Amino acid sequence: MIGYLKSRQWPLYIIFIAIFLAFPFSLFKYTKYILFLVNMTAIGVIGALGLNILTGYTGLISLGQAAFMGVGAYTVAILSTKVGLPLWINLPAAGVITTVVGIIVGTPSLRLKGFYLAMATLASEFLLEYVFKNWESMTHGIPGLYITPPKVFGIHINNDRVFYFFAVTLAILAVLCTRNLFRTKVGRAFIAIRDRDIAADLIGINVFKYKLVSFGVSSFYVGVAGGLWCYYMTIINPEAFQLSISIDYIAMIIVGGMGTIYGSVYGSIFVNLFPEVIQRLMEILQPVLHMEYTFAAFKQIVFGLIIVIFLIFEPKGLSEVFSRLVKRISSGGERR
């Protein structure tokens, strides 16, 4: 949506930046909780961007998202507790190691298509989860690892507010990097592989190489998101990286819009904030409706229903809804 604003609307940019900078310092009662949600959304944006590069732009369906986040998180945890490296080595290292794991997991994609590739990545995800639980010497098994909050340039990142600035900056950086990626030869090769990979091979795009590069780049984003998750939660265990996280991310990119960058942003906002909105709505409506027993499950029911409704009526996701809205507003009264 930001791409549709023209540059003479700089007051709007100033307002956005002011809200971004001033918001964590407000004294509103729920600020800490909203900060928590915004931090989770920022981590989700980076992860969803990775998945969107892989599934939305290259067409390789992957259910192994949770395992890659786990690899990133465990890398950060192991490097910062056992070896004691600082943050500016840990996060890139998490990305690099997840890239290597992602390329290994992605090699079946050279032979498998569609549904079978989803099954192969699902198998890799369960295998990686098994590795997390049983490689006791490195990952400390089921009890998990805990880390002390890191220091960046002397600022101690140990509360929501500082992490907010750090995470949202990284999320904005990730969006800009992805936007640039799809202006280069590599990005266009990804889109070609999604559309018709046989034709792409005929034209001369090295499908073999670019599929592996796609897995690698996507896994870098997801590994960094996993590392941020570890720094935020400061305690990780294998139970945090189950299949439901992978499904959450796929829901994010489907609802947000599969082949678009801002789709990842909208999808992450939707998946992280919408259940909370439903919860608050139910709390407000509860005296009116007198449904104490089913009220707790409403969050899940409505969330699932909305995803199904999106798939039926708006398969291109929220980004398509917003771009249509902007077109309708900006074209004014012109009807053709």
Add this chain to the structure above:
Amino acid sequence: MVILGGLDSIAGAVVGGFIVGVLEAVSGVYIAPLLGGAFQQVAAFAFLLIILLIKPYGLFGTKEIERL
């Protein structure tokens, strides 16, 4: 298990189920002490991965013809 046998073949589903069952039981006894932990839960997935690398459409599946 159905994917192991191939999505469009009934004999494949039967064979796939049989293989998964036997493999889980056997790996629980012989391989688990080597690799530690509950390997038998993931044995089926590991085997699926290996089979999908060798035969991309499952053991008895038919190859999908792709047209441009």
